[in-house]
Amino acid sequence: MSAAVLFGSFVVLLMLTVPIGYAIGISSLIAIYYFSDIPLMIIAQKCITGVDSFPLLAIPFFMLAGNLMSSGGIAKRLVNFFDALIGHVTGGLGMVTIVVCMFFAAISGSAVATVSAVGAFMIPQMVAHGYNKAFCAALTAAAGTIGVIIPPSIPFVIYGVVSGTSITDMFTAGFLPGILMGVALMIVCYLVSKKNGYRGKEHASSPKEIWAAFREAVWAILSPVIILGGIYSGFFTPTEAAVVSVVYSFVVGVFVYRELDVKGAYQSFRDAIVVNGATTFMVGFSTVFAAFLTMAQIPRMIADAILGFTSNGILILLIINLLLIIVGMFIDNIPATIILTPILLPICQGVGMHPVTFGIMLTMNLAIGFCSPPYGINLFVATAISDVPLEAIVKQIAKPLMALILVLLAVTYVPFLTTMFIQ
Secondary structure (H helix, E strand, C coil), X not given: CHHHHXXXXXXXXXXXXXXXXXXXXXXXXXXXXXHCCCCCHHHHHHHXXXXXXCHHHHHHHHHHHHHHHHHCCXXXXXXXXXXXXXXXXXXXXXXXXXXXXXXXXXXXXXXXXXXXXXXXXXXXXXXXCCCCHHHHHHHHXXXXXXXXXXXXXXXXXXXXXXXXXXXXXHHHHHHHHHHHHHHHHHHHHHHHHHHHCCCCCCCCCCHHHHHHHHHXXXXXXXXXXXXXXXXXXXXXXXXXXXXXXXXXXXXHHHHHCCCCCHHHHHHHHHHHHHHHHHHHHHHHHHHHHHHHHHHCCHHHHHHHHHHHHCCCHHHHHHHHHHHHHHHHHHCCHHHHHHHHHHHHHHHHHHCCCCHHHHHHHHHHHHHHHXXXXXXXXXXXXXXXXXXXXHHHHHHHCHHXXXXXHHHHHHHXXXXXXXXXXXX
């Protein structure tokens, strides 16, 4: 009954369009009040202890770094460089969009930021070259999911804090799945472009033009190298890397590219503060929600229910994947990670899955939910920046979505893809 009230009230509040942070907090309050003798003061205590974490400081700094890099001209120069490299092949501009999303993912750590920053540049360019506008928006929405897989990744930080898994291991393991997602989307882009006649530039760029574009983009390309190289070498922690990325992006935007002015810097800080405020609010109440789940032994009951349905490990992982994609359509990645990790991680470990592999699988599922109709947040962002009706984008998202799901299944059932680079 406690589980039914906890999840039922949460779903009802979401259906009433109550903001997700409030929905999590209110449903936790109801369950604690009626189904336990725990003092309600625990809500405030858990909210404070839930956000009192050094690794969580990485989140606002990575958000700020992504904003500064977008305002400071880094995204634009990445577009120009990759356009010079592959813009002339069939579907070249679409592939440029995907590759830039992969690079921007290694800067911002956010799916929404990736779609917004890259889509604003690339969708108009693709449309000008004859691409279907709805396909452009759908491709950008799908490519934006890579933003939370290729490190640094904000959801990886959250998962590492909640599960006790090494954040550095999560960052290391995320590279190959992120690259595979990008390659899968490029194959789809090529096939669709070949069928519909979406051509690239008339002529390939000359070596001189490529070199000039590279010289312009070199500071942007160095950003993930410096940040991730510092983490993997042990020179600084993921949280310290986030601070380094802020300083680097500010210096490059102001003194190298000279496009980051006072107005742009103010807007970048303001956006990061607003988003981080909402994120911290959700993290605090999600910690309360997860704490009640544990105290009421709800994870064990859910595990028993799933294992009672089947003991086949392959089928169990398939059921969990389906559940996570559905959850990802409706709930933000961060609270979903905090709430679902204590429920599902023991089940997956029970069928032999490594905690790092589960973290990648969890994040990929929730990210795919971002671009899954009808409520994926990337779809709404793509609609806003492209001015294409949601219904038109949904019609074009099926093929990119299937490509991402195939990569997800490979990651789920081939552990080597996520554990090959970790000890």
